[in-house]
Amino acid sequence: MRPTGLGITMCVVWAVGVAAAAAGPQDDDYAAARERMVTDDIAAGGVSDPRVLESLRTTPRHDFLPPAQWPRAYFDMALPIGESQTISGPFVVASMTEKLEPKPGDRVLEIGTGSGYQAAVLAPLVTTVYSIEIMKPLADRAARTLKRLGYSNVVTKAGDGYQGWPEHAPFDGIIVTCSPEDVPQPLLKQLAEGGRMVIPVGERFDQKLVRITKRQGVLVRETLEPTLFVPMTGAAEESRRVQPDGGRPAIRNGGFEQVVDDAALPNAWYYGRQCELVSDGAGEGTRHLRLANAEPGRPAQIFQGFAVDGSQVSRLRVRLMVRGRNLVAGRSDDEQPVVIVKFLDEARKRSSIMRMGPWSGTFPWKQVEEVAAVPAWAREASLMVGMGGGTGTLDADQVAVSAEPR
DSSP states (O other): OOOOOOOOOOOOEEEOOOOSOOOOOOSSTTHHHHHHIIIIIIITTTOOOHHHHHHHHHSOGGGGSOGGGGGGTTSSSOEEEETTEEEOOHHHHHHHHHHHOOOTTOEEEEEOOTTSHHHHHHGGGSSEEEEEESSHHHHHHHHHHHHHHTOTTEEEEESOGGGOOGGGOOEEEEEEOSOOSSOOHHHHHTEEEEEEEEEEEEETTEEEEEEEEEETTEEEEEEEEEEOOOOOOTHHHHTOSSOOOTTSOOOSSTTOOOBSTTSSSBTTOEEEESEEEEOSSOSSSSOEEEEEEOSTTOOOEEEEEEEOOTTTEEEEEEEEEEEEEEEEOOSSTTOSOEEEEEEEOTTSOOEEEEEEOOOOEEEEEEEEEEEEEOOTTOOEEEEEEEOTTOEEEEEEEEEEEEEEEO
């Protein structure tokens, strides 16, 4: 899931029929882990559709992962699946599925499955899922997995997902798990009247999840929330009009002043958990971010990605304002409020981490700063402000990064 982008060669179609949806195996060693994932990560994160929650509860995510990743299968995290691609975290899958509003009679087009997991989650909720993956090795493996698990209402192929699947159009729902610069026109044409499309669009590190609904022939577009999907490969990524500048890394909306369409979501920040914007007593300006957690070990965090080219940047300076109230470590001393910057290489295989903090107790606003060496192989980074599993309240404001040239 969250695959890479636009291929150009259509490949062999694999289909297993269009019978009623089949659920994956329910009685296995991972049932308790799935239940915890649904309760603690997905439902607690705000997904409430009971049909979606039940599908996540019964879909064997580990079967869509390489065996080496099975121990992490039911944690809320993206994981590598080969071909420089990742499977999305369960909360992302659940949230996008809920926003699609799938109905039992729907025919849904799903693009960029990679692993086949998103298609499997959709299968019990709709009549038929048509799933396109760009990378043929991943498409072939996903097809074999879906067939082995009995998802007989999923039809798959490898090919150019942004061209859709015209011979099966129109579709009641279209869900895209890779991020183009804008919505591909062929997909808009393949949306049925009353149909819905959920797709992340935008610049490489400034994407938003949007929902498009066709109402009486008119395409109505809603911006739902900021998001970030991993890099695409090939022509789609190379032809972006706006390319990131890794020689000048920067944080957008570090003061949390800009919100998404007047919603209570900070622009440019994504995957927030147990956080809110507060407009009283900011470090600077009118708003700041508040993270609060009362259950040791439970995530409370928010992320932003940015480009950083280690061949041009030698060191990265990170600074922000923080304020704490009753900050206590969680289940161990490792679970405390921190800021983490994770550097990644071009293929997202190699990584290194810098940490700021941890912070504890109660204290007023203060500015903190840290400098980290940037690996020469780094090409992007992800910054997280989080409670780290600790409890209490952490306020953050004026997050910024600056680079020292190599």
